Amino acid sequence: GKAALVTPLCKPKKAYTASGDGGTTGLRSLSLDSCAITDDGAYKISMLPSLTKLNLADTRITNDGLKYITDALTNLESLSLFFCDVSDSEQGMEGLSRLTSLTELNLDSRDITDHSIAHLAPLVKLRVLDLFSAYRLTDLSALVISGLPELAKVELCGGKITGRALEYLRPLEKLRSLSVAQNINIGDIGLRALSPLLTDLNLSECRISDAGLDDLDHMVNLRSLTLINCPRVTRGGVEQVKQDLPALRVVRM
Template structure:
């Protein structure tokens, strides 16, 4: 199974704890990366032609440029100081020296996640905000246990993000144990936190959201969460020390609605404890040790709305126990041993709006079981054994907005069977063999915002039809080696494009001139083309001010 230039292996490995990823955040090279939010609030200086920016914006911009001239902003109204701070962070101009000007400014929100140079020396100014401070993001910083001692007096703090802070240990947890107003706490990817250290969480009685993703030393520590009766969300993803035993202390958390156990060493035995959680509506068991044995207990989780069972050794026999989960809205069965017969058990899930069947054994005979799921808005059939003719069975799903058909056997004929789905906004035909003729059918999908056609057989002639899709925001035409500079000319009118990929084509530097009109472009990928990084940089500096990611680069 799989399409041309398959992305499946890359996608399967992206969350693996053994990949050796940097602790720093990274953006994906695919067209999807742009959907990630930028965490730094800023003043927006983008104006329509002829407009004059507001005086306040001009002042903040000027202060940003001359920041070294100012010793303190404590005399300014808090909201003004906050805007100046946010803009300095966004523009990456805040330094340990300029930070001093914000001492005692009563700022409320300090978003310094992944900001270079943040360490214990910054904590004095941060803590000087006192009881005004509500939210702090220090993710990826070099703050240590000692640095956290400064936060003891910030008793109003409600949100604290310490993801990827690998110099914080159990001693640091003691420093925040008195911050009883915290509602959100995040400690992703920390090897030093232990079960004993988690005793510091027992006093955080107002905690609503706790994130301990990739904390490998917390086995036995969840017992300290028993008293957190307001807890609604708990992320234990890739905590490969967590077992069925650790689930027992959670059974009394009556408000727990979201539980992420992806990559944990739990089995179906944990479902006994989870069945005691009346509010549980979102459960992620991807990549756990689940098999058909014991899956009958899933039927007890009657309030589930989101269930992820991907990458487990479960078969159609397991799906029998999903029949009664009539509140399900999202179901992930990625890479399970699911076949056509199993889909019959989903036919009654009338509220289902998202279904992930990628890399399963689903084929042409199974799709008719889905034809009555009128609420379906998103379905992934990539790397399955469906055929062109079987896609007719999806033609009545009028609510469908996102469809993934990344499968080599899908051709123009399959696309022709889908033209009734005029509400589609996202269509992935990455490995499908769509020709120039097949692109004629795309005219029916006038609401498309994202399109991928990378089967290798498109030419400039086919792009003539794509240029009519004026709502497109993301376009991936990579792997089509016959595309030329004419393609860039044809799509130059798609001014809403934010992401464009035409890699492995015959695009040259000469064709870049056609991209001048794409002012909203933020990601441009032209790898394995006759294009140089310097030419893209020139284009960016003059015509594409919003471009933040480009390849080659």
């Protein structure tokens, strides 16, 4: 059966329960994407002990609301805080370290720093990590992320990371999809350190050139390479990397 936490502000999507009683006690999955949910709403959500999947993207949740969630819902496996008002406050971010069952986490926020990412170290079951708009992150965050052995997909975009971050991430044996787009401090140096196990790579708006593409010839499993807004990459460079890696599809604008 289905159960939903209904508010006058929005209609929750994809809310399922394992029981058929029609109540909310057994609610397993709840999406409140783009709803006007505040910390008061987060407090009420924290009273749903069976939740394993929670989407709070683009809501008004702050660190106070996040603390309600992390204190109570320690069985969460998937959590989206995309574009929420969370920041480096210990009150909210520290609680993420208790969510050790998480396999998917979206922290796409402009207000977090390396200090926040340090709290992710205990989340060793994470398979998907989205840090797309984390503009303040540095290579130190990549070092923390390198200790999460189950990661298969990582987005670490728009920050201050360099080629050294690529070296840190290389030991992740299950990593197949990596986006480091919009990191202007990533250039040709360091691309040789990319894992040959990757199948999907996004280097859009990085400072790479044809010379950097030459260093991708070891990536024999790569199937998709995105190079949007990379003005130093020429058509000839793209043709060469496709010759080196015949199964590769390149997206370039």
